[in-house]
Amino acid sequence: MTILNSLVAIALIYVVLLFLIAFVAERLAVRGRGRWLRSPLVYTLSLSVYCTAWTFYGAVGYAARSGLEFLTIYLGPTLVLAGWWWGLRKLVRIGRSQRITSIADLISSRFGKSNALAVIVTLMAVIGTTPYIALQLQSVTLAVSVFTGGIMAGADPRGAPDAQSVAAMVALGLALFTILFGTRNLDANERHHGVVIAIAVEAVVKLAALIAVGVFVVWELSGGIGPTLARIEASPISEWNVSPGRWMGLTFVAAAAFICLPRMFQVMVVENADERHLAVAGWAFPLYMLAMSLFVVPITVVGLDLLPAGANPDLFVLTLPLSQGRDGLAFFAFIGGFSAATSMVIVAAIALSTMVSNHIVMPIWLRFQGEGASVSGDVRHMVLLARRISIAGVVFLGYLYFRLSGGGSALAAIGLISFVGVSQFLPALIGGLFWHGATRAGAIAGLLVGFFLWVYTLLLPSLASDAQFVAGLLDQGPLGQGWLDPQALFGISGLDPLVHALVWALTLNALVFVLVSLVTTPDPIERLQGAQFVRVFDRSANAPGWSRSAAESEDLLIMAQRIIGPQEAQRLFQAESARQGLQGYLPDTTPEFINRLERELSGSVGAATAHAMIAQIVGRASVSVEDLMAVADESAQMKEHSTQLEAKSEELARTARQLRRANDKLTELSRQKDAFLSQISHELRTPMTSIRAFSEILRDGDGDPGQTGKFAGVIHDESQRLTRLLDDLLDLSVLENGQVTLNLRDGRLGQVLDHAQGAATAMGDDLRVRRERAREDVALHTDLDRLSQVFINLIANARKYCAAPRPELRIDVHTEGDAVVIDFIDNGAGIPADKQNVIFEKFARVGSDQAAGGAGLGLAICREIMTRLGGSVSYLPGQEGAAFRVILPLRAQMAAQ
Amino acid sequence: MGKRVLLIEDEPNIIEAITYILSRDGWDVLSHSNGEDAVEAVAAHAPDIVILDVMLPGRSGYDILGDLRRGEATAELPIMMLTARGQARDREIADELGATRFMSKPFSNAAVLDAIRDMAIEA
Amino acid sequence: MAHGRSRLPDALAVLPLIGFLIFSVPLIWGGMEIGTATALIYLFWGWFGLCLLTAVLSTIASRRMRPDDPEAGAPDP
Structure with a gap:
C-alpha cells in the first residue's frame, strides 16, 4: 500500500507542478511577456500529443508482437511534416485567416458553413475519440497495478481493487485541469498558453523517461550498442516479416490521422501562432518521433529475454527497471507514461468540447432564442458553460467506456481503429483544400459512407468478443449473406482486417465524395468559400458574402458584445469606424465589415453559428453576379488591375463616406443654427413671461395679500433660472475659446x-x-x-x-x-x-x-x-x-x- | 359661474399666473399640461375658450390646433395661441391653421384679459 | 537567384516523395535474408537523413517567408 501512496504522491506533485507552469504561463501571456511561450520549439513539442500512452507503453508491446511494424505509426506523420510546404502550410493559413476553431469547423466552413456537416464530423470525432480516452485511463491503471501487484499483474487491469478509483481520480483531475485552463478564453483563436506550455513540458518528460529506460537497457543491461544489436539478431523478432500491405496501409493511416485527429488539428492549426513555426516543426518533430522510437526495439528484445514468459510486453517500459530493482527509474517511466496519457486527454477534451459546444449545443440554444439582436443574456457565459459541460462530458464518456468495455486487449486494439475512423475526414478535407468542384452534398455523402463502413468492418468486429450478435455476423454475414461478411466484403477475403477496412471505407468514401460532387452544383456561398479555401494564398481572393444591407450597426454591436465581450467588440467597431474615417463606435455596415465581423465571431462560436447569427440581423447573405465573376476570373493580370481599382475605389468610397457624414452634419448644424435663435428666444422668454405676469400683479397692487410672498418667490426663482441659462452660455463660450484656467x-x-x-x-x-x-x-x-x-x-x-x-x-x-x-x-x-x-x-x-x-x-x-x-x-x-x-x-x- | 377656459400649457408658473388673472375676472379656468392627449382633454372639458401653447411635451400646439379645427364640435371654438418663440413665421402658421388670436410671450396681463373677453363676445 | 528561388518550393514538394521511397525500400526485402537489426539501422539512418534534408530546405524557405506577412504570423492585434 505504501508504494501506491508514493505513486499517488509523485503523480500529485507532478500535476501540481503542471498547474503551476500553466498558471505562470497564462500570467505571462496576459502581461504580454510570453513571447517565448510561442516559440517554434514549444510548437514542435506541443505536437507530441500525437504520442499518447498507447505509443509510450504500447510501442514496445507492438514490437513484441509484430516487429518493426510499429514504426509506421511514426513514419506516416514524418512524411506529412516533410511535405509541410504544400500541405500543412495551406491548412494552417486557412485556419488562421478563417478563424477556424476545429476540424469540424473547417469542413463545415469550407462547404458553405453548413451546420449539418459540422454535426456529422463532430459526432464521428466523438465516437472515434472516446475509446481512445478510455485507453489512456486504462494505461494509467495498468501502470499502477504493476507497482502494486507485481510484474505479472496488469493482465487484467480491473482485477486490482484500486483500478477503478485510480481511473476515476485521473479522469476527475484531468477534467478539472482542462476546464481551468482550456476555457479561460472564449475565442479559440486566442489560444491556450497555459495548456500548450504544459503539453510541451510533458513532451520533454515523456521523451526523457523513455530515453532513460532505453539508455539503462542498452548500456547497463546489454553492455553497449554492439551487444544490443547482437541480442536483437538472436531474439524472436529478429526476422523481418512485415506484410507490405500493412506497412503501406498503416503508414498511410498514421499520416491521415496525424492531420485529421481532433487533438492534432487543435495543436497544429488552432494553437499555431506563426506559420513559420511549421518550418521548424517540419524536421524537428520527426526527430522527436525518431528519438521516441529509438529504444523501442532494444527494450522489447531485452524484456522478452529477461522477463518471465507471461509478462505483458505492453508494460516492459515499467517492468524491466522494476525487475532489476531500479524503482527510481520505474517511477520516472511511470511519470513519462502518465504525461503521455494526460496530455492526450487534455487536448482531446478541449478539441471535442469546442466542436460539441459550437456545433451542437449553441445551435440548439440559439434556436430557442429567437431573433439575433434580441438574444437575451450574455452569450459568452452560455458558450463557456457549454464548453465546460462538454469537457466534463467527453472525459466522463471516456471513463464510462473504460468501465464498460472489456478492458485488456479489446482496448489496446482501439488505437489503430480510432486512426482509421478519423482518417475518414481525409477526402473531404483534402478535396475541400485543393478542389474547387467539391460540394457539400459530396462531402456529406462521402463522410456517411466512410463512417458506416468503418463501424461495420472495423468497430463492430473489434467488439466481437463481447457481443453474440457480432460474432454471428462475423461467422455467416448478416442474414446469412456471406458476401456481406464485415471482414470480407464481396467475398474478398485473405486481407488483413485492418487493411481490408481501410481500403473499403476510404476508397468508397473518396469515390462517393467525388461522384456526388460531380453531379451536384454548389450553392453560391459554397462556391465563394471554396474559392477562399482553395486559393488562400491569393491575396485578392477575398470574396464578399454579404450584400450591402440596411443592417443596424448598433444591433450588430449588441450581438458582438455578447459573444466576444464588450471591450473587444467596442475596440473592433471603433477601429472599423476609424478605418472608414468616422468617429464613434458605429461604422457603416459595409459588406467587408460584416465579413470581418463574422470571421471574428466565428473564432468564438464556429463559422456556421456565426453565419447564422449575423444572418438573423442582416438578412440572408446574397451573392451578386460580380462576386461570382470575381471567383471565376482566373487571370492574374485582371486580378492585379482589379486590386488597384479596388484600392482606389475603396479610397473614394471612404472619402465619399466622410463627405456624406460631413454634409449630414452641416445640414443638421445649419438647421440647428436656425433652431438656436428660436430656442434661445424660447428659453429666455419663458421665465420672463412668469416674471412679467407676476410683477404686473404685484405692481397693480390687486394681488391677494396672502399670496404676494408666493408671487415674489416665483419671480425670484425664474430670474435665477435666467441667470443660470446665461451662466451656462458664458461658461460654454469660455470653454470653447480655451480661455479657461484649470485648477x-x-x-x-x-x-x-x-x-x-x-x-x-x-x-x-x-x-x-x-x-x-x-x-x-x-x-x-x-x-x-x-x-x-x-x-x-x-x-x-x-x-x-x-x-x-x-x-x-x-x-x-x-x-x-x-x-x-x-x-x-x-x-x-x-x-x-x-x-x-x-x-x-x-x-x-x-x-x-x-x-x-x-x-x-x-x-x-x-x-x-x-x-x-x-x-x-x-x-x-x-x-x-x-x-x-x-x-x-x-x-x-x-x-x- | 363664468365661462370655462381651458389652458393648455406646460410651464407651472405660467399656468399659475394666467389662472390667477382669469379667475379673478370671473372665469372658470382648467389647465392641461400635456400635448399628447390635449385634443381629448378639449372634448372632455368642453370649454368655451382654449388657450394653447405651441411648444408642448409630446405634441406641437400647431398639430393640436389643426386637429381641433378639423373636428366638427371644435371647428368654430375660439382658440388663442401662445408662443415663446416670437417669430413672425409663427404668427403666419397660427393664422393659416385658423387660430382666433395669437399672442407671444411675455405678455401683459391686461392684453390677455382683453383678448379673452373679446373672444367671448365674438363667439 | 530568381531561378533558384522558384526551384525551392519544388524541392520542398519532393521531400515527402523522397521519404516515401526511403521507407518503401524494406518492402522489397521480403524474400531476402535481412534481419531486424539491419532493417532497424537502415530505417533510422534513412529517417535521420530525411530530417536533415527537410531541416536544410525548410530553414532556407522560412527565411524567405515574408516576416511582414500579416496572414502568416505576427501576433493578432
Missing part, C-alpha cells in the same frame, strides 16, 4: 463621484445609483471641480430622462493603460441612433422636454470640459439604456490646456 489638484475618483452623486440627486432620490466603490479607488490629478461638473450633468441627465419604471444608473469604472474609463449606463430606453450624433451639440435635445428644465447645454459643456482635461465623453451605443463613456487620463497633461 489641477490631486484627488480620488470615488470622492468626486460621491460629491457629484450628492449634488445631482439632492432634488430627489428616485434614481437608484449602483456603484462598485472598490474599483473607484483611483488617484487623479486633474481639475476636480470641472470633473465633478461633468459627473453631475451625466447623473442629472439620467435622473431626468431615464423613463424606466424603476430608474437605475450603473457607474462602471475600469482603467485602461494610463487612463480611467467611467461608464454611466441607465436602464431607460437609450438614445435613438440618428440622435446620437447631435446630442453633444448646443441646444440639442431629444424630443421636447421643457419639463426637464434644461436648456440643452449640459452635454455640450461636458464635452468641452473633457476636451480641456485631456479626455473625452462620448455616447456608448449598444448598452441596455442610455450610456455615456468618460475617458480621463490619470494625470492631466498641462499641455492639454
Whole structure:
C-alpha cells in the first residue's frame, strides 16, 4: 500500500507542478511577456500529443508482437511534416485567416458553413475519440497495478481493487485541469498558453523517461550498442516479416490521422501562432518521433529475454527497471507514461468540447432564442458553460467506456481503429483544400459512407468478443449473406482486417465524395468559400458574402458584445469606424465589415453559428453576379488591375463616406443654427413671461395679500433660472475659446463621484445609483471641480430622462493603460441612433422636454470640459439604456490646456 | 359661474399666473399640461375658450390646433395661441391653421384679459 | 537567384516523395535474408537523413517567408 501512496504522491506533485507552469504561463501571456511561450520549439513539442500512452507503453508491446511494424505509426506523420510546404502550410493559413476553431469547423466552413456537416464530423470525432480516452485511463491503471501487484499483474487491469478509483481520480483531475485552463478564453483563436506550455513540458518528460529506460537497457543491461544489436539478431523478432500491405496501409493511416485527429488539428492549426513555426516543426518533430522510437526495439528484445514468459510486453517500459530493482527509474517511466496519457486527454477534451459546444449545443440554444439582436443574456457565459459541460462530458464518456468495455486487449486494439475512423475526414478535407468542384452534398455523402463502413468492418468486429450478435455476423454475414461478411466484403477475403477496412471505407468514401460532387452544383456561398479555401494564398481572393444591407450597426454591436465581450467588440467597431474615417463606435455596415465581423465571431462560436447569427440581423447573405465573376476570373493580370481599382475605389468610397457624414452634419448644424435663435428666444422668454405676469400683479397692487410672498418667490426663482441659462452660455463660450484656467489638484475618483452623486440627486432620490466603490479607488490629478461638473450633468441627465419604471444608473469604472474609463449606463430606453450624433451639440435635445428644465447645454459643456482635461465623453451605443463613456487620463497633461 | 377656459400649457408658473388673472375676472379656468392627449382633454372639458401653447411635451400646439379645427364640435371654438418663440413665421402658421388670436410671450396681463373677453363676445 | 528561388518550393514538394521511397525500400526485402537489426539501422539512418534534408530546405524557405506577412504570423492585434 505504501508504494501506491508514493505513486499517488509523485503523480500529485507532478500535476501540481503542471498547474503551476500553466498558471505562470497564462500570467505571462496576459502581461504580454510570453513571447517565448510561442516559440517554434514549444510548437514542435506541443505536437507530441500525437504520442499518447498507447505509443509510450504500447510501442514496445507492438514490437513484441509484430516487429518493426510499429514504426509506421511514426513514419506516416514524418512524411506529412516533410511535405509541410504544400500541405500543412495551406491548412494552417486557412485556419488562421478563417478563424477556424476545429476540424469540424473547417469542413463545415469550407462547404458553405453548413451546420449539418459540422454535426456529422463532430459526432464521428466523438465516437472515434472516446475509446481512445478510455485507453489512456486504462494505461494509467495498468501502470499502477504493476507497482502494486507485481510484474505479472496488469493482465487484467480491473482485477486490482484500486483500478477503478485510480481511473476515476485521473479522469476527475484531468477534467478539472482542462476546464481551468482550456476555457479561460472564449475565442479559440486566442489560444491556450497555459495548456500548450504544459503539453510541451510533458513532451520533454515523456521523451526523457523513455530515453532513460532505453539508455539503462542498452548500456547497463546489454553492455553497449554492439551487444544490443547482437541480442536483437538472436531474439524472436529478429526476422523481418512485415506484410507490405500493412506497412503501406498503416503508414498511410498514421499520416491521415496525424492531420485529421481532433487533438492534432487543435495543436497544429488552432494553437499555431506563426506559420513559420511549421518550418521548424517540419524536421524537428520527426526527430522527436525518431528519438521516441529509438529504444523501442532494444527494450522489447531485452524484456522478452529477461522477463518471465507471461509478462505483458505492453508494460516492459515499467517492468524491466522494476525487475532489476531500479524503482527510481520505474517511477520516472511511470511519470513519462502518465504525461503521455494526460496530455492526450487534455487536448482531446478541449478539441471535442469546442466542436460539441459550437456545433451542437449553441445551435440548439440559439434556436430557442429567437431573433439575433434580441438574444437575451450574455452569450459568452452560455458558450463557456457549454464548453465546460462538454469537457466534463467527453472525459466522463471516456471513463464510462473504460468501465464498460472489456478492458485488456479489446482496448489496446482501439488505437489503430480510432486512426482509421478519423482518417475518414481525409477526402473531404483534402478535396475541400485543393478542389474547387467539391460540394457539400459530396462531402456529406462521402463522410456517411466512410463512417458506416468503418463501424461495420472495423468497430463492430473489434467488439466481437463481447457481443453474440457480432460474432454471428462475423461467422455467416448478416442474414446469412456471406458476401456481406464485415471482414470480407464481396467475398474478398485473405486481407488483413485492418487493411481490408481501410481500403473499403476510404476508397468508397473518396469515390462517393467525388461522384456526388460531380453531379451536384454548389450553392453560391459554397462556391465563394471554396474559392477562399482553395486559393488562400491569393491575396485578392477575398470574396464578399454579404450584400450591402440596411443592417443596424448598433444591433450588430449588441450581438458582438455578447459573444466576444464588450471591450473587444467596442475596440473592433471603433477601429472599423476609424478605418472608414468616422468617429464613434458605429461604422457603416459595409459588406467587408460584416465579413470581418463574422470571421471574428466565428473564432468564438464556429463559422456556421456565426453565419447564422449575423444572418438573423442582416438578412440572408446574397451573392451578386460580380462576386461570382470575381471567383471565376482566373487571370492574374485582371486580378492585379482589379486590386488597384479596388484600392482606389475603396479610397473614394471612404472619402465619399466622410463627405456624406460631413454634409449630414452641416445640414443638421445649419438647421440647428436656425433652431438656436428660436430656442434661445424660447428659453429666455419663458421665465420672463412668469416674471412679467407676476410683477404686473404685484405692481397693480390687486394681488391677494396672502399670496404676494408666493408671487415674489416665483419671480425670484425664474430670474435665477435666467441667470443660470446665461451662466451656462458664458461658461460654454469660455470653454470653447480655451480661455479657461484649470485648477489641477490631486484627488480620488470615488470622492468626486460621491460629491457629484450628492449634488445631482439632492432634488430627489428616485434614481437608484449602483456603484462598485472598490474599483473607484483611483488617484487623479486633474481639475476636480470641472470633473465633478461633468459627473453631475451625466447623473442629472439620467435622473431626468431615464423613463424606466424603476430608474437605475450603473457607474462602471475600469482603467485602461494610463487612463480611467467611467461608464454611466441607465436602464431607460437609450438614445435613438440618428440622435446620437447631435446630442453633444448646443441646444440639442431629444424630443421636447421643457419639463426637464434644461436648456440643452449640459452635454455640450461636458464635452468641452473633457476636451480641456485631456479626455473625452462620448455616447456608448449598444448598452441596455442610455450610456455615456468618460475617458480621463490619470494625470492631466498641462499641455492639454 | 363664468365661462370655462381651458389652458393648455406646460410651464407651472405660467399656468399659475394666467389662472390667477382669469379667475379673478370671473372665469372658470382648467389647465392641461400635456400635448399628447390635449385634443381629448378639449372634448372632455368642453370649454368655451382654449388657450394653447405651441411648444408642448409630446405634441406641437400647431398639430393640436389643426386637429381641433378639423373636428366638427371644435371647428368654430375660439382658440388663442401662445408662443415663446416670437417669430413672425409663427404668427403666419397660427393664422393659416385658423387660430382666433395669437399672442407671444411675455405678455401683459391686461392684453390677455382683453383678448379673452373679446373672444367671448365674438363667439 | 530568381531561378533558384522558384526551384525551392519544388524541392520542398519532393521531400515527402523522397521519404516515401526511403521507407518503401524494406518492402522489397521480403524474400531476402535481412534481419531486424539491419532493417532497424537502415530505417533510422534513412529517417535521420530525411530530417536533415527537410531541416536544410525548410530553414532556407522560412527565411524567405515574408516576416511582414500579416496572414502568416505576427501576433493578432
